[in-house]
Amino acid sequence: MGIDRKGMALALTGWLLVAAPALAGVKIHTWQSRGAQVYFVRAPQLPMVDVRVVFAAGSARDGKLPGLASLTSHLLRFGADGLNADRIAEITDDHGIQLSIGSDRDRAWVGFRSLSEPRRLNPALRLLGRLMARPDFNDADLARERRRFLLALRQQQQSPAAIARRRFYRAVYGNHPYAHDPSGNLKSIAAIRRADLQAFHRRYYVARNAIVVIVGKLNRRQARLLARRLLSRLPLGQAAPPLPAVQPLKQAKVIRVPFPSSQTHVLIGQPGTWRGDPDYYALYTGNHALGGSGLVSRISEEVREKRGMAYSAYSYFFPLQRPGPFVMGLQTRNDQADKAIAVLRKTLADFVERGITAAELEASKKNITGAYPLRIDSNGKITGYLAMIGFYRLPLDYLDRFNDHIRAITVDQVRSVFKRRIHPRRMVTVIVGGGMAHGQKKHAAKP
Amino acid sequence: MKTHYPLGARTLWALILALMALSAAAGTGQVHEFRLANGLKLIVKEDHRAPVMVSQIWYKVGSSYEHGGITGISHVLEHMMFKGTKTLKPGEFSRIISANGGRENAFTGRDYTAYFQRMEKSRLEVSFRLEADRMRGLTLPPKEFAREVRVVQEERRLRTEDKPTALTYEHFNAVAWLSSPYHNPVIGWMDDLRALTVDDLWRWYRRWYAPNNATVVVVGDVHPKEVLALAKKYFGPLKPSRLVPPRPQREVTQRGRRDIVVKAPARVPYIVMGFKVPSLKTARDDWEPYALEVLAGILDGGSSSRVSRRLLRGSAVATSASVGYDLYARLQTLFLFAGVPAQGKSVRDLEQAWLGLVAELRDKPVTAAELERVKAQVVANAVYERDSMFYQAMILGRLETVGLGWQRADEYVRRVKAVTAEQVRAVARKYLIEDRLTVAVLDPQPVTPGKQQRRPMGGMRHGH
Numbered sequence: 068m069g070i071d072r073k074g075m076a077l078a079l080t081g082w083l084l085v086a087a088p089a090l091a092g093v094k095i096h097t098w099q100s101r102g103a104q105v106y107f108v109r110a111p112q113l114p115m116v117d118v119r120v121v122f123a124a125g126s127a128r129d130g131k132l133p134g135l136a137s138l139t140s141h142l143l144r145f146g147a148d149g150l151n152a153d154r155i156a157e158i159t160d161d162h163g164i165q166l167s168i169g170s171d172r173d174r175a176w177v178g179f180r181s182l183s184e185p186r187r188l189n190p191a192l193r194l195l196g197r198l199m200a201r202p203d204f205n206d207a208d209l210a211r212e213r214r215r216f217l218l219a220l221r222q223q224q225q226s227p228a229a230i231a232r233r234r235f236y237r238a239v240y241g242n243h244p245y246a247h248d249p250s251g252n253l254k255s256i257a258a259i260r261r262a263d264l265q266a267f268h269r270r271y272y273v274a275r276n277a278i279v280v281i282v283g284k285l286n287r288r289q290a291r292l293l294a295r296r297l298l299s300r301l302p303l304g305q306a307a308p309p310l311p312a313v314q315p316l317k318q319a320k321v322i323r324v325p326f327p328s329s330q331t332h333v334l335i336g337q338p339g340t341w342r343g344d345p346d347y348y349a350l351y352t353g354n355h356a357l358g359g360s361g362l363v364s365r366i367s368e369e370v371r372e373k374r375g376m377a378y379s380a381y382s383y384f385f386p387l388q389r390p391g392p393f394v395m396g397l398q399t400r401n402d403q404a405d406k407a408i409a410v411l412r413k414t415l416a417d418f419v420e421r422g423i424t425a426a427e428l429e430a431s432k433k434n435i436t437g438a439y440p441l442r443i444d445s446n447g448k449i450t451g452y453l454a455m456i457g458f459y460r461l462p463l464d465y466l467d468r469f470n471d472h473i474r475a476i477t478v479d480q481v482r483s484v485f486k487r488r489i490h491p492r493r494m495v496t497v498i499v500g501g502g503m504a505h506g507q508k509k510h511a512a513k514p
Numbered sequence: 515m516k517t518h519y520p521l522g523a524r525t526l527w528a529l530i531l532a533l534m535a536l537s538a539a540a541g542t543g544q545v546h547e548f549r550l551a552n553g554l555k556l557i558v559k560e561d562h563r564a565p566v567m568v569s570q571i572w573y574k575v576g577s578s579y580e581h582g583g584i585t586g587i588s589h590v591l592e593h594m595m596f597k598g599t600k601t602l603k604p605g606e607f608s609r610i611i612s613a614n615g616g617r618e619n620a621f622t623g624r625d626y627t628a629y630f631q632r633m634e635k636s637r638l639e640v641s642f643r644l645e646a647d648r649m650r651g652l653t654l655p656p657k658e659f660a661r662e663v664r665v666v667q668e669e670r671r672l673r674t675e676d677k678p679t680a681l682t683y684e685h686f687n688a689v690a691w692l693s694s695p696y697h698n699p700v701i702g703w704m705d706d707l708r709a710l711t712v713d714d715l716w717r718w719y720r721r722w723y724a725p726n727n728a729t730v731v732v733v734g735d736v737h738p739k740e741v742l743a744l745a746k747k748y749f750g751p752l753k754p755s756r757l758v759p760p761r762p763q764r765e766v767t768q769r770g771r772r773d774i775v776v777k778a779p780a781r782v783p784y785i786v787m788g789f790k791v792p793s794l795k796t797a798r799d800d801w802e803p804y805a806l807e808v809l810a811g812i813l814d815g816g817s818s819s820r821v822s823r824r825l826l827r828g829s830a831v832a833t834s835a836s837v838g839y840d841l842y843a844r845l846q847t848l849f850l851f852a853g854v855p856a857q858g859k860s861v862r863d864l865e866q867a868w869l870g871l872v873a874e875l876r877d878k879p880v881t882a883a884e885l886e887r888v889k890a891q892v893v894a895n896a897v898y899e900r901d902s903m904f905y906q907a908m909i910l911g912r913l914e915t916v917g918l919g920w921q922r923a924d925e926y927v928r929r930v931k932a933v934t935a936e937q938v939r940a941v942a943r944k945y946l947i948e949d950r951l952t953v954a955v956l957d958p959q960p961v962t963p964g965k966q967q968r969r970p971m972g973g974m975r976h977g978h
Contacts, residue, residue: 112563115897144817145827152827156818160887163894182894211830214857218782218833222854225678225781225961327779327961328676330668362596362608372605375661378669398672430613437615440634444564445901 093443095453095463096287101298102275106453107290108282110446116188116283117450119167119178120199120297121458123307124271126172126249127388132259134216134251139267140170142212143177146203155194164191168198172245173388174458175271178450183284192293199272200300204264216256223250227332228398230324231499235334238320238495239392243313273304278457282450313338313390316493324499331404331500332396335411337490339384339393342459346484348472350384350393353481355435356427357418358382358395363430369414370397376407382415388459393489401502408496416491422482436470545910545920546738548745552754553726556745557910557920558738561903567734568903569641570630571649572911575722577702578624578695578845579760583709586702587718589622590666590710595629596620597658599651604658607644614640622700625844626915627722632904635735639744645730646748649723659712667708670701678780678956683852685776686786686954694765694845724755729914733907765790765846772952780958785861787868787953788848791839791945795916796846803841804929805937806849806945810839811888812880812938813871818887820871831859831867844916849946861955875942879935892930 096107129135144166145152159166164187165180177199181191223229233248240246251259279297281290316337340350351359358366358381370380377397385391395415399407423431443449443466456465548556576588598604611618616633631641674680684699691697701707730749732741768790794803814821814837825832835853855864899905910920 110563113897113900115901153818153823156816156822157887160816160818161890163890165894165898180898182897187894211827214830215833218854218857221781225779225958227676328671330671330676360612362605363612368605371665372661375664376668378665378672399668400671430609434612434615437613437634437637438617439615440564440566441615441617441632444566444903447901 093449093466095456096290097457097463098291100279100291100294101301102303103277103279103294103298103301104457105279105281105290105294106457107280107285107287107294108449108453109285109287109290110282110449111284113446114183114284115180115446116183116191116281116285117178117180117446118192118195118283118293118297119176119280119450119454120195120277121174121176121280121454122271122273122277123173123388123458124175124267124276125170126247127244127310128267128271128307129244129247129251129255131255132251132263133247133255134249135255135259135263135267136170136175136271137249137251138209138212138216138256138259139264140168140175140177141216142204142208142264143168143198143202145208145212146205148197148201148203150194150197151205152208155198158190158194162187162190164194166195166198170249172249172391174454176454178280180447192296196297196300202264202268204261204268206261209259209261209264213256213259216250217253220250220253220256223248227326227328227330227499230326231332231334231396231497234322234324234499235336235394235495235497236392238322238497239316239336239338241314243311243389245313245387245389245391270304271307272301274298274301275304275306277301278454280450280453280457282446282453310389316490316495319493319496321496322498323501324497325501326499327502328500329401329502330398331401331407331498332398333404333408333411333499334394334396334497335408335415335494336392336394337494338390340386340488341388341390342386342455342461344386344390346488347386349476349480349484350488352428352431352435352473352476353418353423353485354382354384354393355431356423357415360431360434365418365427366395366397366411366414369410370399370407374407374410376400376403376410380407380411398500401500404498404500408498412491415489419485419489419491422485423478425478428476428478428481432473432476435473439470442466545924547920548738548742550725550746550750552750552752553724554745554749554752555729555914556742557729557731557914558736558741559731559733559906559910560736560738561733561900561906562735565635565735566632566903567635567638567732567736568630568632568907569638569645570628570731570907570911571645572626572628572729572731572915573722574625574727574915574917575627575718576623576625577698577700578763579722580695580698580702582698583706584714584718585698585706586666586670586700587706587710587714588627588722589701590663590707591715591718592620592622592627592629593662593666594654594659594715595648595652597662598653598655599648600653601647601651602644604655607648610640610644616640624696624700626912628911628915630904630907638732638736638741639748642730642744642748646752649725649728649749650752652719652723654712654715654719656712659715663707663710666701667704670704670707673701674699675704678776678778678958679784681778682776682784682954682956683786685774686788686952689772689774689954690788690790690848690952692766693763695763696765696845696847720755721758724757725749725752726754727757729911731907731911731914733903733910763845768950768952771948774952774954775957776954777957777959779961780956781961782854783861783958784852784854784956785864785953786850786852787865787951788850789946790846790950791849791941793843793845793847794841794922795844795918801929801933801937802941802944805933805941806839807841807930808885808888808933809875809938809941810837810849811891812875812884813837815888815891820884824871825853825864825867829867830856832856832864835864835868842912842916842918842922848952865953872942872946875939876946879939882935885933885935885938889931892927896927 126136380397382395546558618631620629838850
């Protein structure tokens, strides 16, 4: 029932993942426990606790079975240590525990939000330990959840946005493990066996491959105890090896996928930046002006505000362990798709060629630095940032120093970094749509 | 982060209802209420955990205030509110907020139109100054309108036309509601969007954008007296309007089950069904909506709920299924079921499974353990919600805007905890009956022309 004004769903995702910082005064305590680094922030105002254990166990570790990391993570809540799915569900619901279990390209995480009173927190802690360390992967659960995954893949096939995303990553990343969608494909999901899940879990869900995040109404002693109890469940194991390097694109690629939608979905991009990249702040600030700041960015101005061609037009960097993508995107009525693509390309080319203006840089800095306190105004957000800092081994003062880094960026720096890193003539362009509604003879937009 | 079930045929309402379900308490922090001489209502809730605040302004207007021919006008006007005033050029509003380190947006629903800014606490004045300016001083430049209405048409294509589940839900509402304005989609019918004029917008703006039709909600690291002083300074001078309330437009009595089929390019079927039920605003006995809220929790609150346990696991008839009830709708509403049948099962199998659950609720009281579980979740959620200032402000603004009063937020946990098994059975018997039911199913059509029979994925093979 609510619809918002800005087409920022996608852009926002990128934004949140790109953005950083903490309150001056958010004090991060950190220590080692059984080979894992633990990060703790005390937040006594609300009677609750957030806990998250993060493993290097994302889809980049899928190997020959795309979707393996995702299915492994998904099945954790359906049976562990003799508890079946119904029993696990009763424990969480009886105590008002919210489990959060998931994975992306780099990471898999298991965690919970619980009330801090011991009669709620202790069951939550015990349950989490069992789920992450002793999953059952029962055949019946695997069979049922496999069917669910297969149907989800079929649902992606009816979504031009999902089709475009899959094609985009595949074209940008080629043979790199970032190329395939974390949800896998019909063939691989059908092929995954219980032994595959067990082997994946045994290899990656181990203490030396984990970090632990705790935020909430606990003191340091309680947090230490909590972390130790949790980690004592896990074997020590080994950290996951580094991921392979991402190869730059050698030439432009245009991929057209006919689809019977009224809009054409467009994604244009290339490998972008990674967590810890020394150019990150310049890229982030530059992109804020280019297409990262909603309606006041250049892309939105050219595509939406001046021409009314799209609801959502944006660009973002999605930093990962290795260079995640730089993406520009829009969706527009089929008959004006080629025109919109030309506008998008020209906007980028101008930005790379001429760079950011002093006024744009100033406005971007004001917004980014001024929004600093918003980024860490809840326990949920602080938990997310700790997970990022811990997993990507960012400096502990990352949040405190973020604004200093942004303020130091110059016009020349943005221009030279974009020239060096962004290559408008060697980008992947994915175009999904063109109409071709059932029974029509109309062809997709011409190449 | 991933949700429990990875696919959700998640439509807009499902997301919003998920947000609302079993979580309507805005916590226990103290709320301060003020009313200015011109009728503007101000609600302030202190939350001193971080040096930030959220400022929202809610207008009592939305798609349920509209009539045929101008559907979607509230939402188009919301877009135009960023397109210039007597003192600001188009787009300048957003640039000022941005320069102040703010995050802003707006949203339109059936029963409200709301605008918000999230900023560092000292910037509240910026928010009030700009909101007061555009409440009375909009310019609605025709050229801006001509472009913006095309943006909204693109938004409609993105959100509805090309999303088979959203399209099905839109048709479902149009059939479930004959005389109620919930018949119309919030974003409006495409033809109405094409025919809309600047004059239409002028009339709509002058009719609804007035201090005595607005509620300002501020949550954050602020002090009520200072907020009141700022509100007086900026909103105080605005003149009130003589408001003509919307017509009742009550839904006619439903006379028997309604069924529709929606054909659209898709790969996966989908079914949505709903029973007509009262909301807190329309209920004659005000325990009934809380009993319906608990009933929704029994069916779909948490992974131990009946839908999760029996339909998603158990018989596994569904690959995704959710239940929703909007306690705070302004008008009569629907108790909704939406889902995707598992592979090898049909939409009718899923419908039968739902109707089986409903029959059981009519026949047998829910168990004490289930009731306790729902209530434990409500108590915990009331704490978790306080982690989000934005959400707290949402609840207060919405309650005020539909005419229930923000005080209902404080009652929520107590009222839910008071619900008995017998009351749950009573509302199931009274409302979850076939004569109140509407059912819509999505009948997937080939997504590629011509060759679809031999090559079901022709032209769009991906992920292999």
